[in-house]
Amino acid sequence: MRTIRVGSRKSTLALTQSGLVIESLSNKSDRFSFAVQHIVTKGDRILDVTLSKVGGKGLFVKEIERALLDGEIDFAVHSMKDMPAELPEGLEIASIPLREDPHDVLLSQGHKRLEELTPGAVVGTSSLRRAAQILNVRPDLNIRSLRGNVDTRIGRLKSGDFDAIVLAAAGMKRLGVSEKGENLPFNRVLPAVGQGALAIECRSSDDELKALLNTINHDETAVTVRAERSFLKRLNGGCQVPIAAFCERGNDGILTLSGLVASVDGTKILKTVRSGNQPDALGTLAAEDLLAQGAGEILSDLGIESDPDAR
Incomplete structure (x- = not known):
C-alpha cells in the first residue's frame, strides 16, 4: 500500500478541505493511505499586513509547491482562488472537485443587508476585490482590513470591532458555520477567479497519483474554472x-x-x-x-x- 503525503496549511479551513479530499479518495480505492504534512506559507506568517501589501503572487502556495517539487509531499489541496495563473514547471492541477457555493456573504450586526448598513459603517475584509465592489455600491461605507481564520473574523464582528464583514460562502459551508448572512448577488459582488473550487496540485510525472485524483474531478467545474x-x-x-x-x-x-x-x-x-x-x-x-x-x-x-x- 502506498502512503500518499498530503501538504496542507495549518488553518482549520485548509485542513478541513484536505480532509474532505482524502475522504473522497479513500472511497475510490483501498490501495492507498494518506498522511497530512503541515506547511506554513508566506501568507500565514505575515498576519499584520493587508494581503495586497505583502506583495507577489502565490502567497499561500509557494512553499507548498516547493515541497512538491522537492518530493517532500505528493499532492496539495488549495483554494483555487489562491492559485496564480501560472504554475511552476513540473506541477499541474490534476483534479478540480465539485465546486461549492461561489458567493460572498455579508455578515452584519443586527443581520442588516448591504443597502441597510448605516452610512459610515465599518466593513471588514482583506480583499481588494470585495472592497472595490462594495464601495462601488456603497461609497459611504468604511472598509477596514480584516484577516484571520473564519472563527476569528466572526468573533471580531460579534465583539463590535466591525459593523459587518464579508466571507466566502464556500469556506463557511465547508466548516459548518451557520451564521445568518446575505449572499451578495453577482451583479453587486462578483467572486474571485475559482472561488468555491479546490485545486488539487501534484507533480506532472506522478501518473499513478494523477489517475487516482482524476476519479474525483468534476468536469463542469473544471471547464468553467479553466475559463x-x-x-x-x-x-x-x-x-x-x-x-x-x-x-x-x-x-x-x-x-x-x-x-x-x-x-x-x-x-x-x-x-x-x-x-x-x-x-x-x-x-x-x-x-x-x-x-x-x-x-x-x-x-x-x-x-x-x-x-x-x-x-
Missing part, C-alpha cells in the same frame, strides 16, 4: 487584486463568463459578459474586452502589467 483562469492569466493578475470572474455552463453546453476589473476605491468598474464553447479562448476574449476598456491602466496603477504574451 476563469484563462481570463486571469491574460490580465496577469494574482489572487489579491480587484479582478473577478465567474463562468457557468448552460444546459446547451455553452459557457458564459462574467468578468470584472475595478479600481481599488470602487469608483471605476469595468465589466464584460462573453459566451463561447472553448474555455481558454473565452477567458482570453473576456480579458481583451476589459483591456480595450482601460483595464490595463487600472492594473498598472497597482503595479501589474497585462502580459501581451499570455494570449
Whole structure:
C-alpha cells in the first residue's frame, strides 16, 4: 500500500478541505493511505499586513509547491482562488472537485443587508476585490482590513470591532458555520477567479497519483474554472487584486463568463459578459474586452502589467 503525503496549511479551513479530499479518495480505492504534512506559507506568517501589501503572487502556495517539487509531499489541496495563473514547471492541477457555493456573504450586526448598513459603517475584509465592489455600491461605507481564520473574523464582528464583514460562502459551508448572512448577488459582488473550487496540485510525472485524483474531478467545474483562469492569466493578475470572474455552463453546453476589473476605491468598474464553447479562448476574449476598456491602466496603477504574451 502506498502512503500518499498530503501538504496542507495549518488553518482549520485548509485542513478541513484536505480532509474532505482524502475522504473522497479513500472511497475510490483501498490501495492507498494518506498522511497530512503541515506547511506554513508566506501568507500565514505575515498576519499584520493587508494581503495586497505583502506583495507577489502565490502567497499561500509557494512553499507548498516547493515541497512538491522537492518530493517532500505528493499532492496539495488549495483554494483555487489562491492559485496564480501560472504554475511552476513540473506541477499541474490534476483534479478540480465539485465546486461549492461561489458567493460572498455579508455578515452584519443586527443581520442588516448591504443597502441597510448605516452610512459610515465599518466593513471588514482583506480583499481588494470585495472592497472595490462594495464601495462601488456603497461609497459611504468604511472598509477596514480584516484577516484571520473564519472563527476569528466572526468573533471580531460579534465583539463590535466591525459593523459587518464579508466571507466566502464556500469556506463557511465547508466548516459548518451557520451564521445568518446575505449572499451578495453577482451583479453587486462578483467572486474571485475559482472561488468555491479546490485545486488539487501534484507533480506532472506522478501518473499513478494523477489517475487516482482524476476519479474525483468534476468536469463542469473544471471547464468553467479553466475559463476563469484563462481570463486571469491574460490580465496577469494574482489572487489579491480587484479582478473577478465567474463562468457557468448552460444546459446547451455553452459557457458564459462574467468578468470584472475595478479600481481599488470602487469608483471605476469595468465589466464584460462573453459566451463561447472553448474555455481558454473565452477567458482570453473576456480579458481583451476589459483591456480595450482601460483595464490595463487600472492594473498598472497597482503595479501589474497585462502580459501581451499570455494570449
